[in-house]
Amino acid sequence: MWRRRNLAIIGAIGLAALGGGLFAQTSSRPAEATTISSVSNTITINAHGETFAPPPANAAPALTAQQAWAQFIQSSTVGSGGTAIPSGTTAQLGLFTFAVGPSSGCGTTNCSNLIVQNGTAYSALNQLAYGYSYPSTCVGGNDINPLPPTSCTQWIFLDAKTGQLIVMTSQP
Amino acid sequence: MIHMQLSNGNHTWCRFFAGDTGAVQQYDCGSSNNDTFVWFTIHPNPNGNYEIDDCGTSEGYSNCTMMWNNNTIYTSALGATDSETPLGCEILELGSTSDQLNVGNSNYNVQGLAPDGWSARQWGDKGVYYFDSNGNKQPSPCDSVYAHSEQNSGQTMKFSDTRNNT
16 A cells, blocks of 8 residues: 555755644445444544444434435535445434634634634534544554555535535544 | 545545644635635744634635644754645645646745844755655655645645646
């Protein structure tokens, strides 16, 4: 895998930047049935407060998992792959939360599109969402400190009301 | 921008950021048009963390949204502007020789904040390369495919994929 990861890079400058770099995902899914359910236990996507929690018992999403996926495919992607949820993908209904960070970092405008609660700024806070997940391979690190490929789970979170993408991410 | 290939074979272009150990967060997929400029900043904020802001497509940095504010400031930071592809030369990058992908423009250079103020920096280790399984940098056979250049000592940069020249 590493030998196939080629990087076109214009090099380093003295600019402060996060050292994380990129994860690149490549699909390695086996062919298996799609499952649709509700989240039963809170799933931690990353250590900084990206979680997917069980929905309330009376949750009534405006769209089904299939409808939300189809809306996303039709509105945000290009291709002829069809609007069916791909086989091997697990679709779950839950409450998605993404903590951007401490609200002490908020200035005059930079949190106006965020939810601020109890000292934390969120781009999504207990948002009713469908999470579509499948096994994948992630390449991490950056061009200074590359990391070997690892198994991970690819997630696509869609608003359960509109089908709009909230975020795509990976879970180690 | 990042190009995402979905498991159903469809694809899309998304904005993205990556904090912490590098987990990419893709968002706003499928909404950017050709020749769209997106402004963003990475800077320390008063709470002692790095902040990544998406400042939208209206020129400048006056109306930004905080996307990430979870990493403490490093004692020895560095920066890079790069274009990456997994899977070797198989993936097309944006741009052609006559219509290249721009990083920075004449009004808003790519800049770093040095002790003596904001300034553009001379690029250092530029080139097309890959890392082998031991993490060592190696010359890349993609050098004839991916093209890059810098202008005015790195104030702006351009990327392109020569396969888009047709």
